[in-house]
Amino acid sequence: MxxxxxxxxxxxxxxxxxxxxxxxxxxxxxxxxxxxxxxxxxxxxxxxxxxxxxxxxxxxxxxxxxxxxxxxxxxxxxxxxxxxxxxxxxxxxxxxxxxxxxxxxxxxxxxxxxxxxxxxxxxxxxxxxxxxxxxxxxxxxxxxxxxxxxxxxxxxxxxxxxxxxxxxxxxxxxxxxxxxxxxxxxxxxxxxxxxxxxxxxxxxxxxxxxxxxxxxxxxxxxxxxxxxxxxxxxxxxxxxxxxxxxxxxxxxxxxxxxxxWGVGETFEGAVGFTLDRDAIRLGESVTLRLSLTSAASGVQRLAVDYVVHHVKANGTTSPKVFKGWVLEVGPGDTMVRTRRHTMKPITTRHYYAGRHRIELQVNGHVRAEAIVHLEI
Missing domain, CATH: 1.25.40.290 (ARM repeat domains)
Structure with a gap:
């Protein structure tokens, strides 16, 4: 350490x-x-x-x-x-x-x-x-x-x-x-x-x-x-x-x-977004799985991030954006990516139990969401 x-x-x-x-x-x-x-x-x-x-x-x-x-x-x-x-x-x-x-x-x-x-x-x-x-x-x-x-x-x-x-x-x-x-x-x-x-x-x-x-x-x-x-x-x-x-x-x-930056167009195609579990305990990780299938006639440049809506002490939520991927998807192509996200105590954030919504954002547009329940 x-x-x-x-x-x-x-x-x-x-x-x-x-x-x-x-x-x-x-x-x-x-x-x-x-x-x-x-x-x-x-x-x-x-x-x-x-x-x-x-x-x-x-x-x-x-x-x-x-x-x-x-x-x-x-x-x-x-x-x-x-x-x-x-x-x-x-x-x-x-x-x-x-x-x-x-x-x-x-x-x-x-x-x-x-x-x-x-x-x-x-x-x-x-x-x-x-x-x-x-x-x-x-x-x-x-x-x-x-x-x-x-x-x-x-x-x-x-x-x-x-x-x-x-x-x-x-x-x-x-x-x-x-x-x-x-x-x-x-x-x-x-x-x-x-x-x-x-x-x-x-x-x-x-x-x-x-x-x-x-x-x-x-x-x-x-x-x-x-x-x-x-x-x-x-x-x-x-x-x-x-x-x-x-x-x-x-x-x-x-x-x-x-x-x-050339990644402002709305994505043309299908978006899949899943989590490998629906509940985790503090300190554990959830794996995000993304799939993008292009329906465009040309190459699409994409900025893909995800937003975790953290539960606050009063039960409301506060969004935090996490950097994902910058991708180029060709016509008809399907691209799959995974990312582990850990919820563990850090000095700048206190976690609270509850329903955490995770949104997938593609070129600034929310295209999918999933839910994970955090247990303290």
């Missing part, structure tokens, strides 16, 4: 960080810093650990933010050209990896009154880990300044800085605070994404795709219009960005978007 992420911010990492900070400033009280962190760290989850270490940094780093910023910058490890920032422990020559999450949190707290200076620190941090969480309070408090800075950073030599432009402004960033202003109106980010969707780095382009997919959850027509504008004549790299950006709307069966 993989080690929980929370263990990456640990007492050994804090001890190493204390030495790097003391090297950067002999007045930094390394022992006090470690002693402040140690008592509670192991009992905390990941985000709480980052917050707790940031509390200790606030107590020990210089009260003057500009002085504290200089200490942080001197304590940073060298940038490893050609490498992706990772969660690895700090390098022998300075801070990098997971320790920079609490350092970024410190900058986000203490630097809000000094945004220009704080942004230069975040520019350095993101090249060694990420500053996608730390930049978000500045977007809320100083949007004009930050977006002006980001407009320059889209051309930065570092792919990590360019990625921050997209990742830091994502309205629904996982683990990060949601940017409600950008959820309501994503237009300030769009000129930045238009540049970065053709970035030479796949690392940057993937962030753009995830950002556009975030936007699609609140402004689907905006993203459909984006694909309609930028897909015709697109090179392979941009096409991949737009396809990944479309994934939520494709799974939802958005017909105009499906048509842009």
């Amino acid at each position: 993989a080690e929980p992420f929370k263990h990456f911010i640990n007492t050994a990492l804090v001890g190493d960080a204390a030495l790097h900070l003391q090297r950067a400033d002999a007045r930094f009280d390394a022992a006090r810093f470690v002693e402040a962190v140690a008592p509670r760290l192991e009992a905390l989850e990941l985000k709480a650990r980052a917050q707790w270490v940031a509390d200790a940094l606030e107590a020990v780093l210089p009260a003057d933010f500009h002085a504290a910023a200089e200490v942080i910058e001197r304590a940073l490890a060298s940038v490893r050209l050609g490498e992706q920032p990772s969660g690895a422990p700090s390098e022998p020559d300075g801070l990098t990896g997971w320790m920079l999450w609490p350092v970024g949190e410190f900058v986000a707290r203490r630097g809000l009154a000094h945004p220009e200076r704080a942004l230069t620190v975040l520019h350095a941090i993101t090249q060694r880990f990420t500053a996608e969480f730390a930049i978000r309070p500045f977007l809320e408090r100083h949007p004009a300044l930050v977006f002006g800075t980001l407009a320059r950073w889209v051309h930065d030599p570092s792919e990590h800085v360019r990625r921050l432009v997209s990742e830091g402004t994502r309205p629904r960033l996982p683990w990060g605070r949601q940017l409600r202003a950008l959820r309501d109106d994503p237009s300030p980010s769009l000129p930045l994404l238009a540049v970065l969707q053709d970035d030479p780095s796949a690392y940057v382009r993937r962030s753009v795709a995830n950002h556009l997919n975030d936007i699609a959850k609140d402004h689907p027509e905006l993203v459909v219009d984006w694909v309609a504008r930028y897909l015709p004549g697109a090179r392979r790299e941009r096409t991949a960005v737009l396809r990944h950006a479309s994934r939520t709307l494709v799974k939802q069966g958005h017909r105009r978007l499906l048509a842009l």
